[in-house]
Amino acid sequence: xxxxxxxxxxxxxxxxxxxxxxxxxxxxxxxxxxxxxxxxxxxxxxxxxxxxxxxxxxxxxxxxxxxxxxxxxxxxxxxxxxxxxxxxxxxxxxxxxxxxxxxxxxxxxxxxxxxxxxxxxxxxxxxxxxxxxxxxxxxxxxxxxxxxxxxxxxxxxxxxxxxxxxxxxxxxxxxxxxxxxxxxxxxxxxxxxxxxxxxxxxxxxxxxxxxxxxxxxxxxxxxxxxxxxxxxxxxxxxxxxxxxxxxxxxxxxxxxxxxxx
Amino acid sequence: xxxxxxxxxxxxxxxxxxxxxxxxxxxxxxxxxxxxxxxxxxxxxxxxxxxxxxxxxxxxxxxxxxxxxxxxxxxxxxxxxxxxxxxxxxxxxxxxxxxxxxxxxxxxxxxxxxxxxxxxxxxxxxxxxxxxxxxxxxxxxxxxxxxxxxxxxxxxxxxxxxxxxxxxxxxxxxxxxxxxxxxxxxxxxxxxxxxxxxxxxxxxxxxxxxxxxxxxxxxxxxxxxxxxxxxxxxxxxxxxxxxxxxxxxxxxxxxxxxxxxxxxxxxxxxxxxxxxxxxxxxxxxxxxxxxxxxxxxxxxxxxxxxxx
Numbered sequence: 001x002x003x004x005x006x007x008x009x010x011x012x013x014x015x016x017x018x019x020x021x022x023x024x025x026x027x028x029x030x031x032x033x034x035x036x037x038x039x040x041x042x043x044x045x046x047x048x049x050x051x052x053x054x055x056x057x058x059x060x061x062x063x064x065x066x067x068x069x070x071x072x073x074x075x076x077x078x079x080x081x082x083x084x085x086x087x088x089x090x091x092x093x094x095x096x097x098x099x100x101x102x103x104x105x106x107x108x109x110x111x112x113x114x115x116x117x118x119x120x121x122x123x124x125x126x127x128x129x130x131x132x133x134x135x136x137x138x139x140x141x142x143x144x145x146x147x148x149x150x151x152x153x154x155x156x157x158x159x160x161x162x163x164x165x166x167x168x169x170x171x172x173x174x175x176x177x178x179x180x181x182x183x184x185x186x187x188x189x190x191x192x193x194x195x196x197x198x199x200x201x202x203x204x205x206x207x208x209x210x211x212x213x214x215x216x217x218x219x220x221x222x223x224x225x226x227x228x229x230x231x232x233x234x235x236x237x238x239x240x241x242x243x244x245x246x247x248x249x250x251x252x253x254x255x256x257x258x259x260x261x
Numbered sequence: 262x263x264x265x266x267x268x269x270x271x272x273x274x275x276x277x278x279x280x281x282x283x284x285x286x287x288x289x290x291x292x293x294x295x296x297x298x299x300x301x302x303x304x305x306x307x308x309x310x311x312x313x314x315x316x317x318x319x320x321x322x323x324x325x326x327x328x329x330x331x332x333x334x335x336x337x338x339x340x341x342x343x344x345x346x347x348x349x350x351x352x353x354x355x356x357x358x359x360x361x362x363x364x365x366x367x368x369x370x371x372x373x374x375x376x377x378x379x380x381x382x383x384x385x386x387x388x389x390x391x392x393x394x395x396x397x398x399x400x401x402x403x404x405x406x407x408x409x410x411x412x413x414x415x416x417x418x419x420x421x422x423x424x425x426x427x428x429x430x431x432x433x434x435x436x437x438x439x440x441x442x443x444x445x446x447x448x449x450x451x452x453x454x455x456x457x458x459x460x461x462x463x464x465x466x467x468x469x470x471x472x473x474x475x476x477x478x479x480x481x482x483x484x485x486x487x488x489x490x491x492x493x494x495x496x497x498x499x500x501x502x503x504x505x506x507x508x509x510x511x512x513x514x515x516x517x518x519x520x521x522x523x524x525x526x527x528x529x530x531x532x533x534x535x536x537x538x539x540x541x542x543x544x545x546x547x548x549x550x551x552x553x554x555x556x557x558x559x560x561x562x563x564x565x566x567x568x569x
Contacts, residue, residue, distance in 0.1 A: 013362050096347065099315075
């Protein structure tokens, strides 16, 4: 009998649920980035590009070319963080779907891997939506967009897996809005998506560089603009993978503990 | 396999300072249908979760199919079906999807999982609901879906944690009938319940659990014979007067229990006991003679009612 890897079998459950709701999801996946790009890229961009040394500050890019690829990474972050909050507590406490899985031969570690695989998929779907929108514009129509799909999925995981470790220890959802307000939104604003982080005060720059978003933004921007360099790419990917691996290690412990209760 | 399907020796489960299961010994033979009877908090569910290989044993020895849950949990779970206390179905998905996907957790190929799903939905008489979403189904139907789901891996052992709690009488009878058929097919059933009628219907043998320990063990009939009388006379007096009215009656029958809402007289001949009550000039508002049940056994063993 041909066996399917356990994480894929866990993933199938999430996919089946998603298939029921994807229609309501798909419109947003196009409309949101489009509005964002028109508003920020063209609107704010018109102001920024008029600045005397804007080209120098933006590394030779127009403001649109600067922020549009960053949208791939921020979207991945937003979508997969969502996936790591309510759905996790839902599966532990309301639908009990993790308990169902734990009653079968699946181990807590395999359940965690399946959950992460699904989070990566969600990020990849969302990033694909943005990538399609980016092909509408001359400055970002690039083969590099294909690479941003795995980069975006990895960026998403670097957020969702550590967040999952945390939300898997929660008994209520009361803290989730704060996570969004005090973690996700600041990262969104200070992670190098809207302006180069050397515009930040000196003490903030190392903090920004330590967050997964900055690495994700760099990867996506370099991929779209054909500026990927091997050493930088490896470093960015390495940092993101470190976040995922550390998160997975903690998740294995928190899931095993909670499912044994 | 020869030997018991489940054996537990001095099995203990502690949560911090609280001892949920306090050194129980049990043996379940293949094909047997075995029950844990007891009130909420008696340790039934904790025992079930240890047998289900999801909750680690604190102390003592547990073997299922001769294997140790601590090291072979995955293999044991592959051969076992679990019907949890609360339904854990995905309400957004259809009945069919719930089963097929659950089968996938056991690594059953998709086509085979579909084939078994069709067969199982027929078994629980829900074929016409295969394509319905689970969410709007009635409680009884959801339970049947859960039971069908638990059979997807063709288990040798089925664990049922309070399978009919919260269901209406008709739904309970449908479930009992299906479980009885499974038993006839040779599936070993382990059931927890706080319903006496359920234990009497389904269990060949049972243990009465109270405060983490086993208070008594035997077949329903044996337990009734050992701890009760053939019949019970139930008397109701005006509210609040049971205690006072019963003082004259304590020597009638073998034993008298005064409950807040009624007086129970344990006697082999209930009608004769009632005549004695009347002979003493005591006329209760109502009097009922019934056969002794496991509830009486429980009351006798613990001094408390099962469902409080």
